[in-house]
Amino acid sequence: MEIPVMVGAGLVVIGVGLGIGKIGGSAMEAIARQPEAYGKIQTAMLIAAALIEGIGFAALFAV
Amino acid sequence: MEKLLEEFSLGLFVWQTLLFLGLLLLLKKYAWGPILNAVNEREEGIKNALSAADDAKKEMENLQADNQKLLKEARAEREAMLKEARELKNKMIDDAKEEAKEEAAKLVAQAQAAIETEKKAAIADLKAQVADLSISIAEKVLGEELSNKEKQEKLVESMLDDASLN
Amino acid sequence: MFLIENHNFAPILYNDKNLLMRSKLTLKAITLIFFFVPFFVMAGGDAPKTDKKAEIKAYIQHHLQDSYDFSLFSYTTDDGEHKYIGAPLPVILWDEGLKVFASSKFHHGETLAEVDGNYYKLYHNKIYKTDAEGTINYDEHHHPTNVKPLDFSITKSVVMILITALLMFFLFRGLGRSYGENNGVAKGVGRFFEPIVLYIRDDIAIPNIGEKKYMRYMPFLLTVFFFIWFLNIFGLTPLGVNVTGNIAITFALALLTFLITNFTGTKDYWKHIFDPLGDSMPWYGKILLYIILIPIEVLGIFIKPFSLLIRLYANMQAGHIVLMSLIGLMFLFKSWLGSPLSFGLAFAISLIEVLVALLQAYIFTMLSALYFGFASEEHEHHDEAHAH
Numbered sequence: 001m002e003i004p005v006m007v008g009a010g011l012v013v014i015g016v017g018l019g020i021g022k023i024g025g026s027a028m029e030a031i032a033r034q035p036e037a038y039g040k041i042q043t044a045m046l047i048a049a050a051l052i053e054g055i056g057f058a059a060l061f062a063v
Numbered sequence: 064m065e066k067l068l069e070e071f072s073l074g075l076f077v078w079q080t081l082l083f084l085g086l087l088l089l090l091k092k093y094a095w096g097p098i099l100n101a102v103n104e105r106e107e108g109i110k111n112a113l114s115a116a117d118d119a120k121k122e123m124e125n126l127q128a129d130n131q132k133l134l135k136e137a138r139a140e141r142e143a144m145l146k147e148a149r150e151l152k153n154k155m156i157d158d159a160k161e162e163a164k165e166e167a168a169k170l171v172a173q174a175q176a177a178i179e180t181e182k183k184a185a186i187a188d189l190k191a192q193v194a195d196l197s198i199s200i201a202e203k204v205l206g207e208e209l210s211n212k213e214k215q216e217k218l219v220e221s222m223l224d225d226a227s228l229n
Numbered sequence: 230m231f232l233i234e235n236h237n238f239a240p241i242l243y244n245d246k247n248l249l250m251r252s253k254l255t256l257k258a259i260t261l262i263f264f265f266v267p268f269f270v271m272a273g274g275d276a277p278k279t280d281k282k283a284e285i286k287a288y289i290q291h292h293l294q295d296s297y298d299f300s301l302f303s304y305t306t307d308d309g310e311h312k313y314i315g316a317p318l319p320v321i322l323w324d325e326g327l328k329v330f331a332s333s334k335f336h337h338g339e340t341l342a343e344v345d346g347n348y349y350k351l352y353h354n355k356i357y358k359t360d361a362e363g364t365i366n367y368d369e370h371h372h373p374t375n376v377k378p379l380d381f382s383i384t385k386s387v388v389m390i391l392i393t394a395l396l397m398f399f400l401f402r403g404l405g406r407s408y409g410e411n412n413g414v415a416k417g418v419g420r421f422f423e424p425i426v427l428y429i430r431d432d433i434a435i436p437n438i439g440e441k442k443y444m445r446y447m448p449f450l451l452t453v454f455f456f457i458w459f460l461n462i463f464g465l466t467p468l469g470v471n472v473t474g475n476i477a478i479t480f481a482l483a484l485l486t487f488l489i490t491n492f493t494g495t496k497d498y499w500k501h502i503f504d505p506l507g508d509s510m511p512w513y514g515k516i517l518l519y520i521i522l523i524p525i526e527v528l529g530i531f532i533k534p535f536s537l538l539i540r541l542y543a544n545m546q547a548g549h550i551v552l553m554s555l556i557g558l559m560f561l562f563k564s565w566l567g568s569p570l571s572f573g574l575a576f577a578i579s580l581i582e583v584l585v586a587l588l589q590a591y592i593f594t595m596l597s598a599l600y601f602g603f604a605s606e607e608h609e610h611h612d613e614a615h616a617h
Contacts, residue, residue, distance in 0.1 A: 039436055043599065050596055054536035057543060061067055067476050074321075074380040075295060076477040078387045083456065083481060086394040091448040094401030098426060099447060101408030108413070 012059035019052045285557035293471050293549060294354045296385045297332040301468070313337055318388060322349070324358060324378035332382070349378070356380055386478065389470045393459045401455075422455075429454055433595050437602040446601045449489060453482060454594040461545060461586030465579060473589070474545030476538070483538035486597045491530065494604040501603075502526040533600055537593060544589050548582045 027045035031038050207214075300315030317333035324347060334342035335351040341363045342349045350359045357365060357375035366374045404419025415423045434443040434450055460472045472478055500507075505522055506515050555575035559568045 039432075043437065046592070046595060047599060050533075050536060050540075050592075053540060054532050057536055057539040060543070061539065070294075070476050071480065072295060072380070072384075072475075072477045074382055075384060075386055075475065076481050077381060078383075079390060079478050079481040080484075082387070082390050082394055083452070083485070086397065086456070087448060087452045089398055090401055090452050094398070094405045095448045095451050097405030097408060098401065098423075099430070099444070101405070101413055102423075102427065102430075105408075105413045 009059045013056055016052055016056035016059075020049050023048050023052070281561060285554075285560070289550060289553045289557065291354075292469060292553060293474065293546060295475060296354065297335065297351065297356075297382055298337070299385050299388055300337075303337075311337065311339075318383050318385065320356070320380075320382040322356065322378040322380055322382070324376075328378075350375075356382075385470055386472045386475055389460065389463055389468070389472045390478075393456065393463065393472075397452075397455055397459065425454075426451060429594060433591075433598045437595070437598040438605060439602065442605045445493070445605075446489070446598065449485070450594050450598055450601075453485075453597060454590050457482070457541065457593055458587060458590035461590060462583070464545060464549065465582055465586065471545065471549050473541055474549055476542050479538040479542040482541070482593070483534040486537060486600060487531075487534035490534075490600045490604045493601065495607050497607050498604045502530065533596075537596055541589055541593055544585060548578075548585055552578050552582060 023045055027041050030041045034041070297320060298313070298315055298317045300313045302315075303311055303313040305311055317331045320328075320330055320332050320334075320342075322328040322344075326345075328344045328347070330342060330344050334340070334344075335349075337351075341359065341361075342351075343361075348359050348361055348363065350357050350363045350365065352365055352373060355377065357373055358378055359365065359375055368374050400419055400422070403417055404415055404422060407416040407419060408414070410416070429451055430443070430447065434447055438446055457473055460470075460478075464471050464473060503523060503526070504515075505526060506518065510518075552575060555571050555578060558571040559575070562568045562571060
C-alpha cells in the first residue's frame with residue numbers, strides 16, 4: 001500500500017508545528033526566567049523557528 | 064513545487080525587481096538618508112546638550128569650590144590680619160605701658176631726687192634754724208640760768224641724766 | 230490602506246469623544262461595506278448551490294492570481310452577460326518584436342487578441358500564442374503546449390507596486406524634508422512612521438548587524454519593511470490585490486536579500502561555511518566531517534532566502550484564502566445562524582490579518598537583518614579555539 005504524499009506532508013507539518021511550539025514555549029520560559037535577556041532569546045528563537053519552518057515549507061511545496 | 068513554478072511570472076519578477084531597486088535608490092537618496100541623518104543629528108545634539116549640561120554643572124561645581132576656597136582664604140587672611148592687629152595693639156599697649164612705667168619711674172625718681180634735695184635743703188635749713196634757735200634759746204636760757212645758782216645745778220643734773228640715758 | 234490610515238489618524242483629527250466614537254464606527258462600517266461589496270456582487274444570482282461553490286472557488290483562485298486588467302468587481306446581467314467594472318491595463322509582449330496592446334482586447338479571456346497578424350489567447354490567466362481559431366494544444370499531462378511569448382505586461386500587481394512605490398516615495402521624502410524645514414523635528418503624516426523607522430534601526434538593525442556596519446544595510450531594511458507592510462495592507466483593502474502573496478514578488482525580494490548577504494559577506498562568513506571547525510582539529514580529522522558539513526552549510530545559504538520567500542508567500546496566500554473562503558461561506562449557508570457566524574469569523578480573521586500583515590513584514594526584515602549580520606560578522610576564531 002502506498003502512502004499518499006499528502007499524508008507525508010501532513011506528518012511533516014505536524015512535526016514542524018510541534019517543533020516550533022516547543023521553541024516558542026521554551027523561549028517563553030527562558031524569558032520568564034531571564035527577562036533581561038529578552039532580545040537575545042527572541043533572536044535565537046526566530047532563527048531556530050525559521051530553520052524548522054523551512055523544512056515545513058519544503059514538505060508543503062513538495063506535494 | 065510544480066504549482067509554484069507554474070505560478071511564477073517572469074514579467075512580474077522583472078517589473079518587481081526594477082521597480083523595487085528604483086524605489087530603493089530613490090528612497091535612499093531622498094528619504095532614508097535625510098531621515099537617518101536628521102535622527103542621528105538630533106540624537107547627537109541631545110547627547111551633546113546633555114554632556115554640555117554636565118560640563119556646565121561640573122564647571123559650576125568647580126566654580127563653587129573655587130569660591131569656597133577663596134572665601135576660606137579670605138577668612139584666613141582676615142583672621143591673620145586681625146590677629147596681627149591684635150598683637151600690634153597689645154604690643155603698642157605694652158610698649159605704652161612700659162614707656163609710661165618708665166616715665167613714671169623716671170618721674171618718681173626725679174621727684175624723689177627733688178624731694179631728697181628739698182628735704183636735704185630743708186633739713187639743712189632746719190638745722191641752721193634749729194642751731195640759730197638753740198643758740199638764741201641757749202643764750203637766753205643761759206643768760207637767765209647762769210644768774211641763778213640753783214637753776215644752774217638743776218640744769219647740769221638734767222644734762223647729766225640725758226647723757227647717761229644716751 | 231486609506232481607511233486604515235484614517236483609523237490611525239482619527240484620534241488626531243477629532244478631540245471630541247462622542248465625535249471620535251461616531252467617526253470610528255462610521256469608518257468601520259465603511260470599511261466593512263467596501264470590503265464586502267465585491268463579494269456580494271460576485272455571489273449574486275440564483276445559480277444552484279454546487280455551481281455557487283465552484284463559482285466561489287474560481288473567484289478565490291482568480292483573486293489570488295495576478296490579472297491583466299484592474300477590475301474592481303464583476304457581475305452577470307440578466308441576459309447572462311458578464312460585466313466587469315475596472316480599467317484595462319497595457320499588455321506588453323516580446324514575440325519577434327515588441328507588441329503592446331490594451332488588455333481589453335482579450336475581453337477577460339472571452340476573445341482572442343489579434344496584433345500584427347498574431348493571435349494571443351488568455352487561458353488560465355496566461356497568454357498563449359494561438360492560431361486564428363484560438364486552439365490550445367495539450368500534452369499528456371493536460372499542459373498547454375502552445376508558445377508562451379515573453380510577457381512583460383503591466384499587470385494589476387505591477388500597478389499596485391507602482392502605487393505603493395509612489396506612496397512610499399512621497400511619504401518618506403516628505404518626512405525627510407520635514408526635518409530640515411522644521412528644525413530637526415518630524416512633521417506631517419510621515420511623523421507617524423518615524424518611531425517605526427527608529428524601531429527598525431534600534432531593535433532590528435543594530436542588535437543583529439552591529440553598531441559598526443548597520444548603516445550600510447539600513448536603506449534596504451527600511452524599504453523592504455515598508456514595501457511589504459504597505460502591500461500586505463493593500464491586500465486587505467477592497468482593492469483586494471494579492472501582491473505579496475505572489476511568488477514572483479517574494480522571490481524578487483528574497484533574491485535581493487540573498488545577493489546582498491553573499492556580496493557583502495566577509496572572510497569570516499565564508500570561512501564559517503567552508504571551514505566551520507577552524508584550527509580545532511587536524512586536517513585529516515576535518516575531511517570526514519566536512520564531507521557532510523560543507524554541503525549542509527552551502528545548502529543553508531540557499532535555504533535561508535528560500536524559506537524567506539516561501540514564508541511571506543504562503544502566509545499571505547493562506548490569509549487571503551481563509552478570509553475569502555469564510556466570506557464565501559456566508560453565501561453558501563444562507564441561514565440565520567451560519568451566515569452571521571461566518572461573518573463574525575471573517576471579521577475576526579481580517580483583524581488577525583492586519584496583525585499578520587505587520588508581522589510578516591517584521592519577520593522578513595528581521596531575518597534579512599539577521600542574515601546580513603551573519604555576513605558582515607567579524608569575530609576571532611583563533612581566540613575561541615584557544616579558549617576551549
